[in-house]
Amino acid sequence: MELDVLKTVEWMEQTNEKMQAKKDELTTLDQPIGDGDHGINMARGFQEVVNKLNDTEYNEVSAVLKDVAMTLMSKVGGASGPLYGTAFLKISTAVKGAGTVERDLFAKALTEAVNGIKQRGKATEGEKTMIDMWSPISEAFQQASDFRPEDMMEAAQAALESVKELEATKGRAAYFKEKSVGHLDPGAVSTFYLFEALADVWKGDN
């Protein structure tokens, strides 16, 4: 895996396409537990990200990701904006100075992102939030040196399955506690699409 400026922009474009296509699905997932706007917010946010990236010249991956962070933070709103914003801000800081981001560096950046989301959301693993996606995906990255996009998707899929069975104790869904079991968390699902887009771009490498 090698993320350069072009690939990073491509990752965001593919993510945006998924968010647009899955807008209604994400919103439907949010309705019983939240205020039913996750899909709309994510679709709006990533569209703004793509607009921003297309209007700007970049010579560093870190700068692309910083703009992604700032745009998500200001355009997604709610709790998801600052949480996704924090994740990308941490990745951006971790890869500062690198022309291309190799797997090892990206793995390190993901650890930073997970810690950032935990700190921002004052949440940890097992509370049925987006952390239950970011954390296992990040861990999978750390472990295998021959990690492939297929492995990442496997980790993401497995994480999504286990999130479903968790009981929410943080985030707005926590209000519904045991009723949340068996329900997919919208923030976990949008995270899944983000990594699915990364896998697609990464596969294009080989």
Next chain:
Amino acid sequence: MKKIINDPNQAVQDMVNGFVAAYPDKVTLIPETLAVVRKDAPITGKVGLVSGGGSGHEPAHAGYIGKGMLDVAVAGEVFTSPTPDQVLEGIKAVDAGEGVFLVIKNYTGDVLNFEMAAELAEAEGIQVEKVIVNDDVAVEDSSFTTGRRGIAGTVFVHKIAGAKAEAGGSLSEVKQVADKVVANVRSMGMALTSGTVPAAGKPGFQLEDNEMEIGIGIHGEPGIERKPIASADTIAQELTDRILDDIDISNGNEVAVLINGLGATPEMELYIVNQKVQAILRDRGIEVYRTYIGEYMTSLEMAGCSITVLHLDDELKPLLDAPSEAPAFRR
């Protein structure tokens, strides 16, 4: 939905424009934001005071801008936190080098967005401190919150922290006194009807004609119990008892009382509630130092009220009494 608006999606922008137009010599809008700022900010030698949150709680928060209270209020969409970039602009606009203090109501979205803004400001070299207000004794967690919610008691934090900052208090002194207010203020509310978010077009929840909800939040988020409506005295008794059960205020102590209308309750009813609240406090030997009646922290056109009790001491009293030029809290 029947509302005096132009376009539901423009309601917040139109309101903010109208607010600035009402006090053109005192406040201005930070360009490209919904942040209203004191015209004389940043004020040399003074800690900047920042608050804000979702709209729909007017006169909070812009009504509390003015000498002796807030320097800037950052508005979000109705019942939605402002975003970190907007809060950051607010922080930058009031930083005079003495640091900036954030008053945040305890809602998940507000805390996330304001804390992120604080970190971004710190990265730009601005010293930031904060307090998270959680005065509502009704529920521990809600659909909007982890922990207790921040409601009308926030106005006392604005007033007292604002007075401290105006008097030249340092950032840590402002924080110390704001923490003290939060530790000593408790509130609880109830509703008869729901407000309607303009962009949603229909009421947030339904209560039957004979029903009320005790412990409701200022976004209509669920409280403790729905039950048949009772008399003002019974309502006042229930809310005040719950407040006093939660805080150690004894015979001879002094308090400030705020009877707050949630948007569609006439002052007449607030005074009726106040009559009982004062009697309860008197019976317990608690001395009421100041009483405030009116709309301070609303929930659109929700009918209902909240009661706030602030336990005062010799440090807080003069700060509560200090001059304020804020349009919604003149002293």
